[in-house]
Amino acid sequence: MANKLISEIPLPKSIANVFAARNISTAKEALSLTEFELMELLDVGLAEVRSALSQISEIVAPPYQTALSLMEQRFRNEHLGGHFPTGLKGLDAALCGGIPFGVLTELVGPAGIGKTQFCLKLALLASLPSNFGGLDGRVIYVDVEFKFSSRRLLEIGLRSFPEIFQMKEMAKEMAGRILVLRPTSLSEFTEHLQQIKISLLKNQVKMLVIDSMTALVSGEHEQGSRRQPTLSWHISFIKSLAELSRIPVVVTNQVRSQNRNEVSQYSFQVQSRDATVETPARYDSYLVAALGIHWAHAVTTRLVLEAKSGQRFIKVAKSPISPPLAFPFHITSSGILLLSDEGMELMGPEINSIHYQGHNEIINFGMEN
Amino acid sequence: MEIWRLPISASQRGKLISAGYTSLSSLSSISSSDLARELKVSDSEALDILKVASRSRGLEISNANCSMVEGAQNAWDMLRDEESLVHITTSSADLDNILGGGIHCKEVTEIGGVPGIGKTQLGIQIAINAQIPGDFGGLGGKAIYIDTEGSFMVERAFQIAEACIEDMSEYNRFLRKDFHACEIRMQPNDILENIFYFRICSYTEQIALINYLDKFISEHKDVKLVVVDSVTFHFRQDFDDMALRTRVLSGMALKLMKLAKKFSLAVVLLNQVTTKHTEGSFQLSLALGDSWSHACTNRIVLYWNGNERYAYIDKSPSLRSASAAYSVTARGIRNSSSSCKRIKMM
Numbered sequence: 001m002a003n004k005l006i007s008e009i010p011l012p013k014s015i016a017n018v019f020a021a022r023n024i025s026t027a028k029e030a031l032s033l034t035e036f037e038l039m040e041l042l043d044v045g046l047a048e049v050r051s052a053l054s055q056i057s058e059i060v061a062p063p064y065q066t067a068l069s070l071m072e073q074r075f076r077n078e079h080l081g082g083h084f085p086t087g088l089k090g091l092d093a094a095l096c097g098g099i100p101f102g103v104l105t106e107l108v109g110p111a112g113i114g115k116t117q118f119c120l121k122l123a124l125l126a127s128l129p130s131n132f133g134g135l136d137g138r139v140i141y142v143d144v145e146f147k148f149s150s151r152r153l154l155e156i157g158l159r160s161f162p163e164i165f166q167m168k169e170m171a172k173e174m175a176g177r178i179l180v181l182r183p184t185s186l187s188e189f190t191e192h193l194q195q196i197k198i199s200l201l202k203n204q205v206k207m208l209v210i211d212s213m214t215a216l217v218s219g220e221h222e223q224g225s226r227r228q229p230t231l232s233w234h235i236s237f238i239k240s241l242a243e244l245s246r247i248p249v250v251v252t253n254q255v256r257s258q259n260r261n262e263v264s265q266y267s268f269q270v271q272s273r274d275a276t277v278e279t280p281a282r283y284d285s286y287l288v289a290a291l292g293i294h295w296a297h298a299v300t301t302r303l304v305l306e307a308k309s310g311q312r313f314i315k316v317a318k319s320p321i322s323p324p325l326a327f328p329f330h331i332t333s334s335g336i337l338l339l340s341d342e343g344m345e346l347m348g349p350e351i352n353s354i355h356y357q358g359h360n361e362i363i364n365f366g367m368e369n
Numbered sequence: 370m371e372i373w374r375l376p377i378s379a380s381q382r383g384k385l386i387s388a389g390y391t392s393l394s395s396l397s398s399i400s401s402s403d404l405a406r407e408l409k410v411s412d413s414e415a416l417d418i419l420k421v422a423s424r425s426r427g428l429e430i431s432n433a434n435c436s437m438v439e440g441a442q443n444a445w446d447m448l449r450d451e452e453s454l455v456h457i458t459t460s461s462a463d464l465d466n467i468l469g470g471g472i473h474c475k476e477v478t479e480i481g482g483v484p485g486i487g488k489t490q491l492g493i494q495i496a497i498n499a500q501i502p503g504d505f506g507g508l509g510g511k512a513i514y515i516d517t518e519g520s521f522m523v524e525r526a527f528q529i530a531e532a533c534i535e536d537m538s539e540y541n542r543f544l545r546k547d548f549h550a551c552e553i554r555m556q557p558n559d560i561l562e563n564i565f566y567f568r569i570c571s572y573t574e575q576i577a578l579i580n581y582l583d584k585f586i587s588e589h590k591d592v593k594l595v596v597v598d599s600v601t602f603h604f605r606q607d608f609d610d611m612a613l614r615t616r617v618l619s620g621m622a623l624k625l626m627k628l629a630k631k632f633s634l635a636v637v638l639l640n641q642v643t644t645k646h647t648e649g650s651f652q653l654s655l656a657l658g659d660s661w662s663h664a665c666t667n668r669i670v671l672y673w674n675g676n677e678r679y680a681y682i683d684k685s686p687s688l689r690s691a692s693a694a695y696s697v698t699a700r701g702i703r704n705s706s707s708s709c710k711r712i713k714m715m
Contacts, residue, residue: 028573031580032613034620043378045417057580062568064585067514068561071523081524096524103519232606240570243519266653266670268681268690294605296484297641300520318485320522323699348676352485 003028009059015052018042027060084207084248085133087125087160088329090341091314094322095301099248104239104298108253108289109305110356113312114331115252116147118305119209121335122250124157126207127177132161137206139178140196142189144215148180159334186216193237200245208241212252214290231291235298251299255287255354287354308355316343317351324351375421384408385418396422451687455508457499457594457635459491460533461704463693464680471498473667474508474593474635477625479600481640481655482671487678487697488639489520491671492596494702495637497530499594500563502555505537510593511563513585515578517602521566530557532700565592572603576617579624586632595628599639601656615660622664638665677705 004027006019022041024030030053033041038049065073075081083097092098099105099122107115123141128134141148154175157165165171183189196208217231242249289296289304296302302318314336315326325343329336371392372385388407390396396404396419405415456471465471472478472495482488496514501507514521534555569575575597586592600621608614629636643656655662655670662668668684674694681692694705 027577028571031573031576032617034616039376040379043380045378045381046376053580054584057577058584060574060577061581062570062574062578064513064565064567066562067521067523067526067564067566068558070566071527071561074523100522236603236606239519243568243570264653266672266681267647268670268683269672269674270652293484293642293644297599297602298518299484300518302485320489320520321525321528349673350676 004060006030006056009056011052011055015042015044015048018044019052027056030056031060078246079130079135082246084122084126084135086122087133088314088327088336088338088341090325090327090338090343091303091316093341094316094325094343095319096321099250100301101248102243102246103249103300104242105248105250105301105303106253106289106299107250107303107305108255109354110255110287110307113305113307113356114329114336115305116211117152117331118336119211119250119252120148120153121156121160123178123207123209124153124160124174124335126248127174128161128164132164135206137177137204139207139209140181140205141178142181142183142192142208142210144183144189144210144212146182147211150175153178155333156335159332183216189216190234193234193241197237197241200241200247205245205247207247208238208249210238210249210251212254213295214252214254217291232294235295239298253295254290255356256290258286258288287356289354304352304354306353306355308357310357314338315346315351326351375418375425377418377421381408381410381414381418384410393422393426397426457495457508458501458506459695460494460498460536460702461693461695463704464695464702467680467682467688467691467693468669469688472594472635472637475629475633476666477622477629477636477638477664478667478669479638479640479655479665480669480671481642483642483653483673486671486673487695487702488671489598490525490697491702492598492637492639493521493526493529495635496564496594496596497526497533497560497701499635500560501533501537505540508593510591511565511589512594512596513565513567513582513592515567515569515575515595515597517569517575517597517599519568520598523561526561526564527557528699529701530560533560536700565589569603572608572617575600575603576621579621579628582628583624583631586628586634590632592632592634594635594637595625596637597639599641601641604657605641611658615658618657618661619664622661626666 006016006025006027009016009027011019019025019030019042024041030038035046035049035053038053039046042049071081078101080097082101083092083095083099084101085092085098107118109115119141123139125133126135126137126139129136154165154171157171157174164174181192183192196205199205213231216234238249238251289302296318299318300320301316301322304313304315304317306313306315311328312330313326314329316322316324324346326346327341327343328339330339331337372382372390375382385391385408399419401412401416401419404419405412408415455474456465456468457474458465458471459468480488480491492514496512499508499510499512502509534557537555567578569578582595604614604618625636625638628634641656642653644651645654646652653672655668662684665684666686667682667688670681670683672679672681674692677694678696679692679694682688682690696703696705
């Protein structure tokens with residue numbers, strides 16, 4: 001809508017000609033200028049500029065919907081009202097059905113905690129037919145770190161859904177629905193994204209997984225704040241992709257250690273030290289999500305995977321619908337399983353912190369049910 | 370007043386000056402046909418120029434006579450307006466207290482905080498509270514929710530609406546003896562129907578929509594609240610020209626303020642957070658830069674203090690700086706459950 005041509009908007013002839021003469025051909029260019037700038041540039045009076053702007057704005061502005069019709073539309077057209085069940089009961093209950101469509105869901109955690117395992121399971125689930133809880137469609141898996149393992153994928157399939165995967169043709173069909181892309185640079189990823197956008201609707205793609213977002217940036221090494229502008233276009237693009245196609249998008253993020261003097265306060269907090277409650281000192285490894293605060297704002301749901309006292313937890317750190325719950329989990333040959341469907345509610349910013357203590361062995365082959 | 374201050378186009382101004390008209394008084398006695406001949410423009414154009422000139426001159430003369438400037442209001446009359454100001458409650462009594470009753474109508478309030486602190490939650494709560502009927506101390510109006518990030522979750526809005534209706538029935542039963550008489554007939558679906566939802570995908574659409582709101586609200590006079598969630602998102606990228614960004618943002622802020630005053634609405638803008646390097650260290654501050662921070666009337670910062678969520682009044686023309694705790698529950702925004710003294714005056 002932003003690139004709507006002025007020529008397509010029903011404006012009085014005189015002003016339309018002036019716009020064209022001054023090389024203002026899209027609505028975006030016209031709306032980026034203030035009224036006085038336009039008056040100056042087009043050499044017309046204020047009233048004419050105002051009326052032209054209001055006509056352009058009316059056409060470019062998106063239509064509205066009442067929240068009620070939005071809800072009804074989603075429940076009518078979409079799988080479970082716009083949620084993709086992960087198969088982890090406690091998590092699905094907290095998220096009101098599962099991973100939401102149309103927005104970004106982030107999995108963040110230290111290396112080896114199980115993010116890729118979770119992604120593999122989700123990709124598999126999405127390819128399954130709907131009577132097995134799947135989305136019955138293709139999955140695009142962007143594998144930046146070369147961690148995707150088809151063998152592991154099929155093993156998870158065989159253990160979780162033996163009735164499908166024991167038949168070779170079915171296994172082939174399901175695995176055939178998962179398309180793996182391996183961009184080696186950020187610019188290649190950019191091209192992939194643009195192609196994905198075009199083919200999304202045509203090819204019945206029902207989910208997008210990006211594993212991992214961090215690895216894309218760490219290749220392009222630039223110090224400090226330069227990192228932000230590189231990713232912001234991608235963040236915006238992926239969000240609009242998710243929004244337009246109404247599919248779940250799962251992105252993984254890594255962790256980094258936090259500097260002692262790193263920021264956590266506003267200027268007014270610094271000024272009034274007595275009013276602030278001191279956060280208890282932390283003695284374990286101090287990890288935070290990579291990619292910064294701009295990224296943290298852009299994701300709608302953030303699931304933190306961590307290890308504490310030898311136990312792994314998946315925490316709902318940011319969600320518009322779920323309280324801050326933590327579920328213990330482990331990884332078996334059939335993928336991630338929750339050890340309890342009753343989440344523990346965590347208070348305060350503790351839900352955001354990432355611990356990494358005392359765990360080994362990624363897969364416990366002995367603990368099967 | 371000089372010619373160059375008139376709101377006319379550049380070429381008209383140029384013609385006037387080259388024809389020798391440099392001040393307003395020189396235009397006072399000429400007829401439109403004479404002017405048209407001298408400037409070599411059409412009659413109607415000359416008439417327009419004279420109209421603009423006489424209007425500006427009218428203002429100047431009344432200034433000289435020390436009488437009321439057109440459009441001004443004296444402070445005593447404004448006091449009456451200010452006292453009759455209505456608010457939209459946030460559903461947390463502590464928060465309402467430091468806000469002087471709630472979110473003010475006729476003003477633009479900016480609310481910012483780190484991800485996950487509850488900005489969207491507060492936005493949805495206020496959008497629902499704007500609809501509380503007058504009998505319960507509310508505005509009984511509709512709300513416009515402009516979503517730039519896709520963070521609006523309908524299921525959550527439904528949950529909060531349900532809880533709001535339950536609270537109203539509770540209040541009804543508690544305070545009114547004849548509870549059959551004023552039964553709540555509102556259903557959560559009715560509340561959802563009164564929220565106009567717009568989804569914005571680029572900054573162009575954002576500007577266009579805010580321009581269009583004037584017309585939209587004239588056609589939907591019962592809208593009492595506009596929430597923009599978040600005003601930042603589309604302005605944080607694709608802007609190579611920062612000066613342009615500042616101009617566009619301040620234009621937007623002005624239009625929103627005009628809307629708020631014209632239709633007596635409350636405008637709530639949700640903002641994100643960024644890090645700023647000041648005084649040798651990095652501090653958190655609201656995004657969009659220093660010039661934007663002057664644009665809004667009120668500014669509230671949501672932050673973590675220990676294990677609790679707090680709101681701090683960073684900027685307001687009439688409220689003192691204070692902070693209060695609040696919490697995000699399954700029923701929406703509520704008072705914080707801790708019992709220690711929460712409101713801290715700064």
